Amino acid sequence: MDYEALAEAMGDLDEDTMTDMLNEVMSEDKSHAPEAMEACQKGMDIIGQRFEEGEYFVGDLIYAGELMTKAVDILKDGLVSGGSGENAAVPMVLCTVKDDLHDIGKNIVRSMLEANGFNVIDLGIDVAPETVVEAVKKNNVKIVALSGVLTLAIDSMKKTVEALKAAGLDDVKVIIGGAPVSEEACKEVGADEWAHSPQKTVDVCKAWAGI
Amino acid sequence: MADEKNEKIDYTKYPEGMKALAAALSMPIPPEESAKREAALMGLITSLVRQ
């Protein structure tokens, strides 16, 4: 199996080639599933890069998310879930904040985070601050990513950060993303970072996680 | 409206259901101008689908 070619197929958003290659991996010997997964993750890195360079845009990232979901679905029987040790995925919480129902951007970021070593606890849309706090405590999470598209999302993001602090979770890092975020909004919200680009979100979270 | 006469018509089918609805509706277009009535109904349908 040419894993470089698999990564390229993923990077090229070539669903048919990717699917054929993954099915080949699983029909031969499931033990190579982790290598195939890693190749797909490299493919996601290629996609992220092409997005940054302007070749790909949001529609391509959405499609990439579907391909990644498909890849995981094909490989899942050959992948070892959870586990401890240096290869364990870093848990983090992701959601669209209260009163905002948009999920496209959140889902794109989720796919890219999952491809980059994160176990993303996706709380969905219209998520109340207390729900975020609960998930952070339950899963011992140190990174939270908040998404929103509406202008009111800034207020909801601020309330979420305040709720985390009120719960004594001062060591949790928060990044905010979406159309209304900015440097000013980040200060107002009390978040640690902000991003319009999903790649920036991934890079920041990886730096925080030390991976 | 002649609901009894039309009760066997499946109004969700196109074009027969649409034509029957257009004929049955009360609108300021004369009954004989069926094409205009159907166009008015399809305008409403498109608007409802786009909502």
Add this chain to the structure above:
Amino acid sequence: MQTEELRKYRTKLFRDASMMKTKPDRVPHMSFFVTWKILDAGYKLSEAMHDYDIMEKVVRYHLEHYDFDALFEWGGRNAVRIPEAFGGGTYIINDENEVVSYLDKAICDRGEEDELIANPMKFFYEKGMTKKYPCWAEGSVTPAMVQKAYDENNAFIQFAMKMLRMLPEEYGMAKMTAPNGFCYCGIDFMFNTILGIKGLSYLMRRDPGKVDAMVEALDELYFNPGLEALKKAPGPNMDYAFDYDITLLAHTILNQKQFERWLWPDLKKVLDVLAEKGMTVRLFMEGSSKRFWEYFKDYPAGVITMHPEADDVFELRKALPNCAILGGMPVQLLGKGTREQCVERARILCNELGKDGGFILSQDKMVSFRNDAQPENVKAVCDYVLEHT
């Protein structure tokens, strides 16, 4: 000034600014306030959105408290009564949180594209309605139910006509857009209703040939007739602020190649006709349109008025000196800033972007939520425009 005289004066402000031949007497100011108006007037969202008399009071309140020159939205943006009369609807009105949400519901699922391409009208009627309205899905629809929706649609039209008369005749507001029809770009229709964001993203990559076919089928019904009607327009209608109005959303997910293949051909056709006739258009491209500014640079000055949402207006002026600009006042500032900051922003915008004309002040986003703007900030900006520009 008498009402009609005021209306003509305001219309000329917009025309002078958008056509870029003469500097207007002062900077015109357009209201881009939508559901915020309801809350500001002291009503609940559900109250106003379900009662045209209340919505009329909301619009009157807005007109009487803030001195704008034109209103983009007069209470008809979310006509919830029509789909609700039919037992369906995709709006969720939350009065407690003062939020109106819209549930995306694509009407064409994967595998159904060929059906739609073959006969869009049949598809909308049978499949589209089934997906949106329970009575259609259950087969329980009756003429009485459709009559109710039809009557609500008429009631809405009556309300619209009343408002569109009231604004100029009672308040001297400039009439926004001349009745030159509408061209619905096929790809935008696919983005909004037919496939939705996810469905379109998938199909563009998976089967671009099918996207071509679907755009062609939809354009035949919803774009080409509008274009033909536009071609028959005699030219600029100076009784209105603008001759045409375009709002686009699909570009927010398209890469450059996809834009060139599926959106630009349609958009170019409309812009070319407008340019040929010397007509004006307000062009609102949701989010950022910066990636596509180069496509507009060769149009003659005074055709396109860009209304940017996420892009910097000063950068836009440098990139497209041939385009008038509408907007520039950030909702974030109106909501969170001080009165002085808002006025200062207005001053900078009017002095820099409006110094030679070509600028219409407005908000960068549709003002929807209570915290999007503080009433005193809105009033301060309105007063500044009247007194100082």
